[in-house]
Amino acid sequence: MTSTPVTEMDHETRNQFRASVKGASMTTRIINGLPISGEMAIIFSDRDLFPLDRKAETLQAIADSLQWLDSLYVVKSCTTLKPSNDDMYIFNVMNDSSDCIEGVAYLIRGVQGSRDTVYSFVDTLLKIVLPTPEEFYGVGDPDGSPGMVKIPGDTVVVSEIDSNKITMLSSLGDHYINNMTRFYGTEGQAVFFSTRDTLEILSYISFTLQSTGMLEEAQDELVITYPNGNETLVQDSTIVIRWRSLGDEVSSQNVELFISHLEVPDIAQDEDWESISGGAISNADSMIWTPGAADVDDILWLKMCNEDGSLCDQSGWHFEITSSGGRMVSRPPRKYDEISPAVNKNPISGNR
Structure with missing residues (x-):
C-alpha cells in the first residue's frame, strides 16, 4: 500500500x-x-x-x-x-x-x-x-x-x-x-x-x-545530530560531526564546537569546555574531527555555539573514544544510512 x-x-x-x-x-x-x-x-x-x-x-x-x-x-x-x-x-x-x-x-x-x-x-x-x-x-x-x-x-x-x-x-x-x-x-x-x-x-x-506563540517569531536553533550520545568512537579515526541549523540568521553565522570530559558539564560555563574546531568556523552543518590521544575517555560531551555564544546546543548524552580496537556502535543520521537486503534472520521477539 x-x-x-x-x-x-x-x-x-x-x-x-x-x-x-x-x-x-x-x-x-x-x-x-x-x-x-x-x-x-x-x-x-x-x-x-x-x-x-x-x-x-x-x-x-x-x-x-x-x-x-x-x-x-x-x-x-x-x-x-x-x-x-x-x-x-x-x-x-x-x-x-x-x-x-x-x-x-x-x-x-x-x-x-x-x-x-x-x-x-x-x-x-x-x-x-x-x-x-x-x-x-x-x-x-x-x-x-x-x-x-x-x-x-x-x-x-x-x-x-x-x-x-x-x-x-x-x-x-x-x-x-x-x-x-x-x-x-x-x-x-x-x-x-x-x-x-x-x-x-x-x-x-x-x-x-492558543494565542500564545501564534504570532511570535520562531527562535533560531542549533541541533546536534551526531555524535549525540552513547556512540563509541576510535582515536585517530575520521569523525563527521553533524548538526542542523534552524533559522535564517544562525545558518549564516559562524559556529564553534567544544568537548568536555566532565561527568555533568554546565553548558553555560566556558571553563567546562575546550574547543575542537580551532575557533569559529563556517557553518556548513558538519565538521570533520579526528580525535587524538588526549581525547580518549569513556565520557565526552559535545557542545556547539554560534560565534557570539548566544545560541548553543549540547549532545543528548555523553559518548566515548577508545584508544584502539574500538568500533562505532551507532550510525550517522538515517539519511546517510544505507540498508542492505538480508538473506536470513534470527527469530525476533514481540513487545519488550
Missing part, C-alpha cells in the same frame, strides 16, 4: 504550529456501502515502514529488509528509551530523550555484538469505524441479489488528536501517513459483493488554538 509522504515543515511554520496548536479533532461522516463493517486506522511513521500488527511473524517479515542476523522488536515504554540505558541507542529517531512519547510503538533494531538501535516509530493518528449496513437485499428482491447492500450504514464520528501526536508529526525530518483497514466479518451471514458497493468518507479537521 502506497504511503503519503509529509515533508518536513519549515522552521517558522513548525514552531508556530507547535506553539499555537493545543489539539485537533476530525469530524468524519462514513457512508459504508460495503456488505461488511470494520474500522480504518490512519497511521504515521518517520519511515515508510508500517507493520500491520506487533506479532513476531509480522515484525519478522519487516526484518527481512534489514541485514544478516538483525532482529526487530517493539518498545512502548520511555523508561527503556533513555540515553542512560547502555543497551539501547535512541538518537536515530530522537534528538533528545524528552522527545519520547509514552505508549508509542518504537521499532528497535537488534544487531549482534552491538547496541540495539531505535529504528523508527509507528503511531495511530486516529481511527474511523465503518458502520454496518442498515439493510440488505433479500431473496426474491428484484432490485438486487440476496446479501447485497440495500441501505448503507451511515454515521458521523468525532476523533480527537492529542498534542503529542501533533508534536511527533511536526518533528524534524519527513514523515509518512498510511491507512490500515480491518473488517469484522459477517458472523456467518452470507453477503454479496458487487461493483455497486461504495465507501464514502467525508471529513474535516478543526484545531484548538
